[in-house]
Amino acid sequence: SIVESGPDSLLVKSESWLEVATFLKTTPGLDFDYLTGITAVDYYDYFEVVYQLTSMKHNHSLVVKTRCYGRENLTLPSVVSLWRGADFQEREIYDLMGISFEGHPNLKHIVLWEGFEGYPLRKDYL
Known part of the structure; x- marks a missing residue:
């Protein structure tokens, strides 16, 4: 599940991300109850999706x-x-980077119009 870890960061296998996210939110002492932000980066060979989590209860x-x-x-x-705030952020990443989020309740365009070709934040867009 966890590929790498640092003092305040983790690299998680994509297939176990939901399980790890659930653990991080529901485990006493961790209680990551707030999703600060999600972003995606195109590294050509792979895309990295970065989640910033905060525990308001424990201030970490x-x-x-x-x-x-x-x-x-x-x-x-x-x-x-798990985090309702992921709604528009996942839609934006879907729209601009082409990464789908399985189980999203309303995964459709949020920035671009229907029929737009390509994903403008990818490095190979132009």
């Missing part, structure tokens, strides 16, 4: 990264069921 933060390999059919599990 964590950065969790997961990777999608390849350029087509990129999918991660949605965390909207």
Whole structure:
């Protein structure tokens, strides 16, 4: 599940991301109850999705990264069921980077219009 860890960061296998996210939110002492932000980075060989989590109760933060390999059919599990604030952020990443979030309740365009070709924040867009 966990590929690398540091004092305030984790790299998690994409297939176990939802399980790890659930653990981070529901485990007493961790209680990561607030999703500060999600972003995605195109490294050509893979995409990295970065989650910034905060525990308001314990006043600590964590950065969790997961990777999608390849350029087509990129999918991660949605965390909207855990953190409602992921809704628009996952939609934005879907729209601009082409990463789908499995289980998202309303995964559709949020920035671009229907029929827009490509993903403008990818390095190979132009």
